[in-house]
Amino acid sequence: MVSSITRTQGLGGSSASEPGGSQKAIESGFGFHSISLPATPLFGTDGIRGRVGELLSAPLALQIGYWAGIVLRSGSSYPGSVIVGQDSRNSSDMLAMALSAGLTAAGLEVWYLGLCPTPCVAYLTSNSDAIGGVMISASHNPPEDNGIKFFGADGLKLSQALQTDIEAGLRGVASHGVDINNCGRHYSRPELVVNYTQALKQPLQAVNLQGMKIVLDLAWGAAVGLAPSVFESMGAEVICLHHQPDGDRINVNCGSTHLDILQAAVREHNADLGFAFDGDADRVLAVDNSGRQVNGDYILYLWGRYLQQKQELPDNLIVSTVMANLGFERAWKQSGGKLIRTAVGDQYVQAEMHRTGGMLGGEQSGHILCRHYGITGDGLLTALHLAALVQQAGVPLMEMVNESFHTYPQLLRNVRVEDRTKRVGWKECQPLQEAIARAEAAMGDAGRILVRASGTEPVIRVMVEAEAAELANYWTNELVLQVQQHLAV
Template sequence: MVSSITRTQGGNHADSTCKSDQLEKDIAGNFGLNSIALPANPLFGTDGIRGRVGDLLSAPLALQVGFWAGVVLRNHASQPGPVILGQDSRNSSDMLAMALSAGLTAAGVEVWYLGLCPTPCVAYLTSVSDAIGGVMISASHNPPEDNGIKVFGADGAKLPPALQTEIEAGLRGNLPFTGVGHCGRHYGRSELVGDYSAALKTPLQNVVNLQGMKVVLDLAWGAAVGLAPSVFTEMGAEVICLHNTADGSRINVNCGSTHLEILQATVQQHNADLGFAFDGDADRVLAVDNSGRQVNGDYILYLWGRRLQQQQQLPDNLIVSTVMANLGFERAWRQQGGNLIRTAVGDQYVQAELLRTGGMLGGEQSGHILCRHYGITGDGLLTALHIAALVKVAGVSLSDMVNQSFQTYPQLLRNVRVMDRDRRLSWKDCEPVQQAIALAEAAMGDAGRILVRASGTEPVIRVMVEAAEAELAHHWTNELVSQVQQHLAI
């Protein structure tokens, strides 16, 4: 599988140089001195740079991000290599990808352009090739008018904060410019997506096939439309597809992992064994069982964790999740002799904790699942294949497996739109909100849990209340949302 991931013939620096004194002067002037307007707050959030196209994200910004990302990745690389570039189906993704490629090649870096592909595909190919980094153009589960830029290091992991800071320093004119001397080249390498597809199937092909299973896939008009159906079909499943063309104007709209209603109805209509809903870049997935019931990341972690635990492949019986993990999941897992560590919300924090502890399985309730036995990053397609295989091997329905696992505590999550970024990020300094949280926590005691946080990817403050009784959860959710709206959303 890795054998085809080699340098493009004719793509070496000797054949692609365009040295001149004027070139270096032009690059220095255009990228180092003529800075574009940037917000005062950091550009990189919990999942790269993300925002509304035309407001934050533009071709000039992408051009400079590409250039400075190329400079930083090249400066920290042990040897020369390409940057792998992929994108989702958003209407703005072509524009941003081409601008990024222009910036990367201006920094003297060779670009391998995959075109439409899932985010985990970029991460995987970066990790197994001689690439010095990877870039994915996507805003994940966000609406079509948003987009984002995710940067990966040479190991396929998300770029460390220190290197993100270096890129941003370059954008703000605070990184010394050392000259380039040559231009890189841009190559179309869509054939490499096949190597990622093979890597997904290989661990399972000699263990199980999915023959006899009927699976419904909701592709959300996004990055997995060409790949997921073929992978499941090649594994033997009968596949029914929803929203399975690349449509940037409808990506994530009333479909995919944020809107399961159509998938649930289709699973029941076709008497399918299970269904999977991906987000726009397919780095996360939620499942639907044969009864049409949602199976979220907590259940996926529990069921996969039990399987790995039985195979003695789960060090310290550890699962890493986030503060959003349901109390019902945590208590059931501990009853099975398991350990659970919670992190802040964001798959990068889960991954960091897995690396720190030596853990092999972790993820988020929202469907970002990381299993280090098989992948290096959250991967919706990989997760879906393994859950389908788990059901096939067990010989019982997914509904039965869920029924025998645990009962979730009623958990309500409300998003309050707060457009003022400063107010949103400083919500902890709002005394009335803090007083309301303290009152709710004292009233519920051990019977519930509260989490209020500013989203790292959207202009909202998220209010989550979990309680043993639904009435209690509803009451305190309404109280806290009211306080946030009154004091922060003005």
């Protein structure tokens, strides 16, 4: 428990709402008839996410906040507090304030952090007496999208059951009833973020990054105020790219989904390594000293080997997803390790880690969870520890990667499918299923195919991995064509 994070009775935080109002008055002002909801579920693999002005709006965020408040306080012995943070999108202020209005209408206090990474919200929620946390962000999505991510009192992603309860309230079939005599209050609490930065550095007190030159691509997003100062405080020379909060440019041709500028900067400055974060800084990808991408598979392998050698990796287990490269899997098993694959999404990795007792897991895309040091995927935490591994190894990251494993050629194509019903029901598309069967028969043990609907974007993802690049390219094109012809129209 962080002693400085307590309920706000007697605190000097600024209040943006006053107590008062009955449950009847609140509910009569939240007319469900004014909100249009899609027939398909609102919650995806990472909360509620979509285009602002189409799916997400202030009236919807207001009601989401209210019903989330009702659901969260139903499992608590007192009304409690909810920690709220946001990224730099232009719509994040609007959604955060509307959500806060709903939460306070449900009788809860809101501790508003302002701009901060998603893992900061998770950490502070778990290390306080807050009953939940919310992050306003669409992660790596473009600026016109946004999202609402919920955390339970333990700092973990809110359970599917509680998400279902929130959605039931939104759809007018709520199962929870709570007597609300007074509204809650909204407090601005940006000073709490320092507790998160201190927790990041605490296990690395013996590490000095002096002499290392590190380039950071902050994607105009949530890490701009924290990452440079944390690396500099540990002795590194830091060169920053896209390091101001900019809602018009967040994730646009930068960050963890666009590494070109970072790769060029690492080579130009003769840096030791570079890190690219996404918009809410819960994921990170690295670039070695030659400018080559180092994805989540390599980060997991290198960190796993370090923990394995220290005998701090139970059962030598790493939990990853169906996207993990075959080269990584085979190399890890050859080193005496065990790999468990889950569905794509850090919540599935996290759930499997808790089920098995695993301490290290993550995704190829850069969501890395190490339970020795954190409770959720954390791009800044991962970057600090990878930089420490390179410093302690005394050899360049390029050399460490070269000595790890060979990646199988893997192609990933996204096909935009606007019709949500077609995306959700893609497995019923017979021509696509027949094409998948042909591809699997043709490649046998020499490759893998993964077709899936994204839980965060309106796309069908087609991934083909093979020992031969020609095979991967041929079958990727064939499957993409089937999606375009039968689902994207």
